[in-house]
Amino acid sequence: MSEDYRSMWTDLGLDLVAHDALLSVLGQGYQDIYLSQKNRPEGMAYFDFVMSEVHGLRIKELLDEKAAGRKIVGSFCVFVPEELVLAANATLVGLCSGADFATEDVERLLPRNTCALIKSSFGFKLGKVCPYLESADMIVGENTCDGKKKAYESLGGLVNNLYVMDLPQVKSANGKALLKAEYQRFKAALEDLTGVAITKESLKDAIHTVNAKRAAIHRLSALRKADPAPISGLDALLANQVFFYDNPARFTESVNKICDELEKRIAAKQGVFPAKTPRILVSGCPQAVPNWKLPMIVEAAGAVIVGEESCVGERGTRHLTDASGETVEQMLDAIVDRHFQVDCAIFTPNPDRLEHIQQMVADYHADGVIHYGLQFCQPYLMESMPVEKALEDRQIPCLRIETDYSMEDVGQLKTRIEAFVEQLK
Template sequence: MINNLYVMDLPQVKSANGKALLKAEYVRFKAAVEQLTGVSVTVDSLKAAIKLVNAKRAAMLRLYQLRAADPAPISGLDALLANQVFFYDNPERFTASVNKICDELEQRIKDNTGAFPAKMPRILVSGCPQAMPNWKLPAIIETSGAVIVGEESCVGERGVRNLVDESGTTLDEMLDAIVERYFKVDCAIFTPNCDRLQHIEQMAKDYHADGVIHYGLQFCTPYLMESIPVQKALEQKHIPCLRIETDYSMEDMGQLKTRVEAFIEQLK
């Protein structure tokens, strides 16, 4: 049985009440962690943790931004691996490793050396995250004549593009800063969610994407509901969009490959 002490109630509307709810839940979570571990969260420990995670996010954002180059210096599958490791590796080791990769990518860009040839169709993947080892769609895309240059999802730029303000001097100020940072996230659980539409359009522009593939998992209702508005908004901006709805099985690989190949051919 799960103790209610560790279950968080998260807001689904970006409002003053939503912020108050999220902060109250963070305060309750802080107390639960302290009770579980016997270690108090202090001003110094929280500030150090904020700086540590900010550095990790900044390293990943650096990697994302390098993918705007043509030819793409790294494949979407390799970038996706870094996205996955982001969630469970030691933060200091991960940050150092990603910055080392970025140094190599910058050199590749200077040498005009890419993981794929220049002028290949460039795809932005939007929607549900691809959780390891379910990399079915990215593998299909990058074996069908295109390269993935960005992800607008829970394992993409959304998770790192906003840092927490480090100027707080009290626990209360730092919790407020954390709340502010997470309220900038445009996950599909929020309604209304106009920020997400604008973010997808901006990412397509920033990463020079030729088209967007919106990936929806059959059990993830919020993203499935938003997929049609996303497609309509992109098409109004003359950005080609393909909506994919699938699951974790491999049974539809052939069907998906046919649809993706046809979309890529359209982009060419």
């Protein structure tokens, strides 16, 4: 990092020894995986800088915002509407949940066979290594799966101001009414937190800001349809990960700059991989920073990831919010409509997700699909079987993978993925 932020981390209550160890592993992993890539877009230098300052400059920016009276809201899920947070003069940041940490401490509170993502979020808290978590004025949990809703009962005793949002499990009129009621309740909680009333002007501005951020990612995703691929799956995943905690306007500008560069690459038929390289769509669980294991293995095996059907990917960003409303109520309805289209595996039945995966295969000219499931993530593991069957019925090769954040199964995964890539060739 370009500055010494140790006093800032101390003030946040971080365990400096554990935090230094985490940053060392994170930095070495990033160097080995990302900086070793060949022919990267020049615009990725911005994201390299963001990652080098992931616990430094960005945290300082958030603390400066707090000092100026702005509140920080941390969340784990794409169902938390950033539009409402921004309209209440607050900042939304994604919370740490992409690596194992303090596992022994976590397993004193949660069963060992709990979803890796849930255990990770607890580990970052118990290990005192996540400055985003410690700087948040409100932490929003959401009742997506049974594991999360029960885990929040324990997390509530570890953090200040945990707000739990209920979510529908069925896409019905009643389900949509529940989501609207929860967003109305969340709006009131934000106004109480910030002391700022959400107005039609502030909400419209917020919708435009978030739509611009999503539109930039849409543009990046569309360019990945080209052959040869102008950007690696690793780099595209990184942009999708940074989406959750960077300054929105700066992020939007940086992604659009990369897209300008990629358009020139496509026109010149320049790619990061040769033309006709096997093209893979990754579907399933989200891959949060620093969970780069799967794309590292896939692209080292001679394939290119061209899309992610994931919350850290197209599922989380694919829809824009209708900005035509003229009242707070109309715009809130538009936010509900937009988020109700998210085809998360919590919904049952969930035919929209099966159709979405197949459409992505066609749109991105994918040769096969890897369905990525985190161990003990019941919704996505349960859906992996109908996903595989639906794809095989249409003669689309599919590889189901169940893994966690550790590196213990890298050898096994490497063997299976290399065989799958050879099949696609």
